[in-house]
Amino acid sequence: xxxxxxxxxxxxxxxxxxxxxxxxxxxxxxxxxxxxxxxxxxxxxxxxxxxxxxxxxxxxxxxxxxxxxxxxxxxxxxxxxxxxxxxxxxxxxxxxxxxxxxxxxxxxxxxxxxxxxxxxxxxxxxxxxxxxxxxxxxxxxxxxxxxxxxxxxxxxxxxxxxxxxxxxxxxxxxxxxxxxxxxxxxxxxxxxxxxxxxxxxxxxxxxxxxxxxxxxxxxxxxxxxxxxxxxxxxxxxxxxxxxxxxxxxxxxxxxxxxxxxxxxxxxxxxxxxxxxx
Numbered sequence: 247x248x249x250x251x252x253x254x255x256x257x258x259x260x261x262x263x264x265x266x267x268x269x270x271x272x273x274x275x276x277x278x279x280x281x282x283x284x285x286x287x288x289x290x291x292x293x294x295x296x297x298x299x300x301x302x303x304x305x306x307x308x309x310x311x312x313x314x315x316x317x318x319x320x321x322x323x324x325x326x327x328x329x330x331x332x333x334x335x336x337x338x339x340x341x342x343x344x345x346x347x348x349x350x351x352x353x354x355x356x357x358x359x360x361x362x363x364x365x366x367x368x369x370x371x372x373x374x375x376x377x378x379x380x381x382x383x384x385x386x387x388x389x390x391x392x393x394x395x396x397x398x399x400x401x402x403x404x405x406x407x408x409x410x411x412x413x414x415x416x417x418x419x420x421x422x423x424x425x426x427x428x429x430x431x432x433x434x435x436x437x438x439x440x441x442x443x444x445x446x447x448x449x450x451x452x453x454x455x456x457x458x459x460x461x462x463x464x465x466x467x468x469x470x471x472x473x474x475x476x477x478x479x480x481x482x483x484x485x486x487x488x489x490x491x492x493x494x495x496x497x498x499x500x501x502x503x504x505x506x507x508x509x510x511x512x513x514x515x516x517x518x519x520x521x522x523x
Contacts, residue, residue, distance in 0.1 A: 268385035294361040379492035
C-alpha cells in the first residue's frame with residue numbers, strides 16, 4: 247500500500263504503535279474489588295426497593311415501572327399525554343413544571359430505572375466479565391469518529407463519577423502498587439481555541455496561566471461564597487461548570503444540560519449567562 251501523503255503515513259504508524267501499547271494493557275487487565283462489588287449489589291438493591299415502595303404507595307403495589315402502558319396510564323390520569331415514556335420525555339415534563347404528585351411519581355420512576363441500570367451495567371455487567379479477579383477491557387485506538395481512544399467489554403473509560411463505582415477498580419497489592427488516574431487537561435477547549443484561532447482563548451492555556459475552570463468559578467457562581475467551599479464542594483461545582491461549557495460546545499441547551507447534571511434548568515442557564523458575560 248502506497249501513501250501519497252506523508253502525514254497519513256505518520257498517523258498510521260502512530261496508531262500502529264499505540265495498538266501494540268494497548269494490547270499489553272489489555273493482557274494485564276484491571277483488578278476489581280470483588281467484596282465491594284458484592285456490597286454494591288446489596289446497596290443498589292436496597293435503593294431500588296426503597297424507590298419501588300414509594301411508587302407502590304403513590305400508585306399501587308402492583309405497579310410495574312417497566313411497563314410503558316402503565317406509565318402512560320398514570321400520566322393520563324393527570325391529564326398528561328405522552329408518545330414515549332423514555333427518560334428524556336419524562337425529564338422534559340419535570341422541566342416544564344407538573345403537579346407535585348406527578349413530579350414525585352416521575353422522580354421515583356427515574357430513580358428506579360437509574361438504580362436498575364447501575365445494577366445491570368456496573369454490577370452484573372462487571373461480574374460476568376470477571377476472570378481471576380480482573381476485567382480485560384478491549385481498547386479501540388480507532389474506535390471513534392473523532393479519533394479519541396475508546397474501550398469496551400466493559401467500557402472502562404466511561405465509569406460515572408460516583409465514587410462508589412470508581413472504587414470498584416483497584417490494584418492487587420496496595421503495598422507495592424498505586425492506582426493512577428490520568429486525564430488530559432481541558433483537551434476539548436484547547437482544541438477549539440486552536441481551531442477557532444482565538445488568540446485570547448489560546449493565551450489562557452499557556453504555561454503559568456491559572457487553571458481555566460478554577461479561574462471561572464467566581465464569574466459563573468457570583469452569588470456564592472467560594473472561599474467557604476470545602477474541597478468536595480469545589481470539585482463538584484467545577485465539574486458542573488465543565489459539563490455546562492462542554493455541553494454548549496456541542497450545541498446543547500440549558501434544559502438538556504440541567505437534566506444530565508440533575509440540576510434546575512434555571513441554574514444551568516445562570517451559569518451559561520454568567521459565562522458569556
